[in-house]
Amino acid sequence: MKPARTKTPRKPIVKKGSQTNLKDPVGVYCRVRPLSFPDQECCIEVINNTTVQLHTPEGYRLNRNGDYKEIQYSFKRVFGPHTTQKELFDLVANPLVDDLIRGKNGLLFTYGVTGSGKTHTMTGSLGEGGLLPRCLDMIFNSIGSFQAKRYVFKSNDRNSMDIQCEVDALLERQRREAMPNPKTPSGKRQIDPEFADMINVQEFCKAEEVDEDSVYGVFVSYIEIYNNYIYDLLEEVPFDPIKPKWNSCSTPMRNADFVPPQSKVLREDKNHNMYVAGCTEVEVKSIEEAFDVFWRGQKKRRIANTHLNRESSRSHSVFNIKLVQAPLDATGDNVLQEKEQITISQLSLVDLAGSERTNRTKAEGNRLREAGNINQSLMTLRTCMEVLRENQMYGTNKMVPYRDSKLTHLFKNYFDGEGKVRMIVCVNPKAEDYEESLQVMRFAEVTQEVEVARPADKAICGLTPGRRYRQHTRAGPVGDELLVTEVVLQSFPPLPSCEILDINDEHTLPRLIEALEKRHQLRQRMIDEFNKQAVTFKAMLQEFDSGALSKENYIQGKLNEKEKVISGQKLEIERLEKKNKTLEYKIEILEKTTTIFEEDKRNLQQELDAQNQKLQRQFSDKCRLEARLQDMVMETTMKWEKECFLDSFQLDQNAPPLRLRHRRSRSAGDRWVDHKPACNVQTETVMQPHVPHAITVSVPNEKALAKCEKYMLTHQELASDGEIETKLIKGDVYKTRGGGQSVQFTDIETLKQESPTGRKRRSSSAAPAQPDGAESEWTDVETRCSVAVEMRAGSQLGPGYQHHAQPKRKKP
DSSP, rough: OOOOOOOOOOOOOOOHHHHHHOOOEEEEEEOOOOOOOSSSSSSEEEEEEHHHHEEEHHHHHHHHTTOEEEEEOOOSEEETTOOOHHIIIIIIIIHHHHHHHOOOOOOEEEBBBBTTTTTHHHHHTTTOOHHHHHHHHHHHHHHHHBOOOOOOOOOOSSSSSOOOOHHHHHHHHHHHHSSSOOOOOOOOOOTTTTTTTTTTTSSSOSSOOOOOOEEEEEEEEEEHHHHEEEEETTTTOOOOOOSBOOOSSOOOOOOOOOOOOOOOOOEEEETTOOTTTTTOEEESSSHHHHHHHHHHHHHOOOEEEESTTTTEEOSSEEEEEEEEEEETTTTTTSSSOOGGGGGEEEEEEEEEOOOOOOHTTTTTTTHHHHHHHHHHHHHHHHHHHHHHHHHHOOOOOOOOOOOSSSHHHHHHHHHIIIEEEEEEEEEOBBBBGGHHHHHHHHHHHHHHTTTEOOOOOOOOOSSOOOOOOTTTTTHHHHHHHHHHHHHHHSSSSSOOOOOOOOOTTSSSSHHHHHHHHHHHHHHHHHHHHHHHHHHHHHHHHHHHHHHHHHHHHHHHHHHHHHHHHHHHHHHHHHHHHHHHHHHHHHOOOHHHHHHHHHHHHHHHHHHHHHHHHHHHHHHHHHHHHHHEEEEEEHHHHHHHHHHHHHHHHHHHHTTTOOOOEEEEOOOOOOOEEEEEOOOOOOOEEEEEEOOTTEEEEEEEOOHHHHOEEEEEEEEEEEOOTTTTTEEEEEEEEEEESSSSEEEEEEEEHHHHHHHTTTTOOTSSOOOOTTTSSOOOOOSSSHHHTTEEEEEEEEEETTTEEEEEEOOOOOOO
């Protein structure tokens, strides 16, 4: 028979106050695993309980020209290599379980490279349980005595729960127990020795606040995301027990009796929350049952042996703990049969597969495809974090690509404000994982800046508190009322004997009447006194009530004022934090811009130095060219002066032309090779070298040398005073054993012209002064070359000659 349904007060409307507008950053923690060998090189150092520092390993410094760089990263908390599982649970997972019992959702996932200790952190090892068994232990320690009977809550395919009375739940329990192979775990089953030590938690942990007027139910589910497909690890799939379920390539066996598991799809419920449709949810009543379900699914999870990890997870696993609570009715005996009053909270424990580089894991075939899908889903998670951070910091409204991966699509509600998010970054300090650890640290740095809206508190049902224990104390007040009545009756005067033995007895009834009248009077006085005291007490109560009301109003006013001040301060803090983050971002941009400008400045300075050097070289070449041109002008001028001098001398003296005298060379009887280069300048001096019977050549050759015994080279060069100096380099010609000729130089004769006065020929100090005091025009060769020269007797240019010069007329 179903219990009578009592009327439930209206569920109060949750108003969106300041709490729903508050945001909390994603809590990111770091755990450093110990090194495998004591002599391994370490690249991560724990500075304090919130900071780690990365060192560049020695091998990377050599490959990068000795670039040594230390980078520090901050976290909400850093756990060193010697941290116990209990210390990690107390600071990270304990608050999430506490919120779960209060009706709030939570997400906890481990992130890191392969072999960094993620599975050990989440699951644990023999003798040291991880976060998952400790969460289950805390849940059942807190709600153990308040759990509903099995099947009072029933899960459906719409991500919600149905509720049924205890009679229907009893019938279903009997029906399930009568089945030959019950799928529901039983508390009488023996604990699997493989995980018995993991769930044996020595430290007792319990939530601080538990609603004692509610009943609870725990449901667990276990899924994995493999190659971006979702599979239910608790789904019962028939298979051949003789042959293995999967072959070496992680593909289903070709067996007619084996049905491969079907991938699940994601759907959205009426509250816009994402869930896995058709996923198996198992109701558990103890930590042993819950971990047994987990262990059955863990055996189906895909793992493989890689070059870096003997048991590398090839999929992301999600273990969901769903806590259902419903209030008791007004009597405190039965569960309230209203579906709207059910509160469902969920804690998701996610063990992400490790990011890996294929050149290190040596992955091939399916392992390579698995690694690609793992890295792609992790990259999508990182992209979502970056877009969320950018939208929150700069007020943009970019679309977050949740749908690019099943992993991010499943948990998008958490980042939209449906619960707290915590991440544990697991790192391996060995030097070989330096580059991967650096990428993990950068992702953690981005994730810490993402803010998630704070979830609202659950609504209060409105029933009287303490309903569960009211039936146990109900007999107490009745007994107290009976005791008070008995005491009052004893205070009345005793009644006289009412027995009448004689018909003429006239005393018994009057005495009885008198006693009753006294009792009546006493009762009346007690009633009056009680009424007076009741009126006085009522007045006192009214006075106390008014005073309490006024104090309550005063306190409420003060609280409202304080809340306004606190809200204003929180908004100001949020504004300043956002401003600070914006300024930090601008500073970072300015620093990058400054670095670019400094690099450009260095490049421009190098170009400027190169141009200056080029200009200096060009200037030096120009100076050398000018000096060379001046020497050439001087030589040409001297040549013209000589010609003008000879012409004037011949004209004035009317004498026959001078015959050049040739200087007879030594050893005139021998045949000579006269080597005169084509670049030589004709000096036209009186003394000229003359070798008779000489073979004159511009380039020496073997034929000429074979006919002669002597060799002479005419070499010209510019002396220090600007005059041309001619050198005659002479030598003997010898025949060699090979049939050729060789020259051995024996003598050098030098021919040189000089001015008789010892002055340089390029300037004239005897030029007459100008009458107007101007400078003389005869100061350089150019001016001297631009005038006509006439030689007369008595000129100072030579003995017995006179110099007259007139400027040439320039063309207009």
